[in-house]
Amino acid sequence: MDFSGIKLALGTTNRAKQEAVIRATGQTPLCAAVPSQVSDQPLSEAETVQGAINRAKAVLEAVPEAQIGLGMEGGLTFDDQFTNQWYLISVCAAWNGRQLYLGKGLAFPIPAQIGERVKREGIELRTVIDEWSGTEGNHQKGGAYGLLTAGRINRPDVFCEAVLAALTPFCSPLYK
Numbered sequence: 001m002d003f004s005g006i007k008l009a010l011g012t013t014n015r016a017k018q019e020a021v022i023r024a025t026g027q028t029p030l031c032a033a034v035p036s037q038v039s040d041q042p043l044s045e046a047e048t049v050q051g052a053i054n055r056a057k058a059v060l061e062a063v064p065e066a067q068i069g070l071g072m073e074g075g076l077t078f079d080d081q082f083t084n085q086w087y088l089i090s091v092c093a094a095w096n097g098r099q100l101y102l103g104k105g106l107a108f109p110i111p112a113q114i115g116e117r118v119k120r121e122g123i124e125l126r127t128v129i130d131e132w133s134g135t136e137g138n139h140q141k142g143g144a145y146g147l148l149t150a151g152r153i154n155r156p157d158v159f160c161e162a163v164l165a166a167l168t169p170f171c172s173p174l175y176k
């Protein structure tokens with residue numbers, strides 16, 4: 001699929017998210033940090049999706065030369081139906097001013113003590129991931145996925161697939 005004719009804006013300057021767009025589309029998006037208008041640490045799928053949508057819409061307004069705004073949001077969600085576990089999810093929203101699509105990246109189980117600590121102490125996942133890994137800025141690099149899989153999956157990989165899912169309906173003739 002050819003994404004080269006479409007100017008993309010991305011609602012963050014986070015390097016892992018920028019890298020995901022570059023891998024997915026072969027182009028560097030115009031980046032602007034815009035508010036997600038949800039909590040710093042979303043704790044449900046609905047809040048995570050809403051944050052991604054808010055960023056996609058805000059960045060398309062902030063960067064009028066772009067044709068599609070991309071918003072990405074990471075969040076935690078507790079599955080009380082099947083497993084009673086916390087999952088990390090990574091969502092991408094794509095908005096062209098008329099149509100909205102979502103790409104929902106890999107849901108990955110998070111150690112119970114991490115999920116509970118984030119909820120109980122009101123801290124962000126990135127703080128705990130940096131603590132556990134003994135390094136800084138993991139949310140801009142491999143992220144929790146990288147730590148938990150010893151580098152087999154990383155945050156840009158997961159967002160790359162989410163970007164492809166959200167953008168494909170705008171670019172593939174199969175959706176016309």
Ligand SMILES: O=P(O)(O)OP(=O)(O)OP(=O)(O)OC[C@H]1O[C@@H](n2cnc3c(O)ncnc32)[C@H](O)[C@@H]1O
Nearest residue numbers: 012014040073074124125126129139143144145155
């Ligand atoms: O700079 P922005 O675009 O805001 O990106 P972010 O990583 O700080 O923020 P998100 O809104 O995507 O994620 C919400 C919180 O969850 C954290 N988080 C999400 N996915 C993560 C991952 O894979 N590794 C580490 N922290 C993660 C993140 O760093 C925030 O603290």
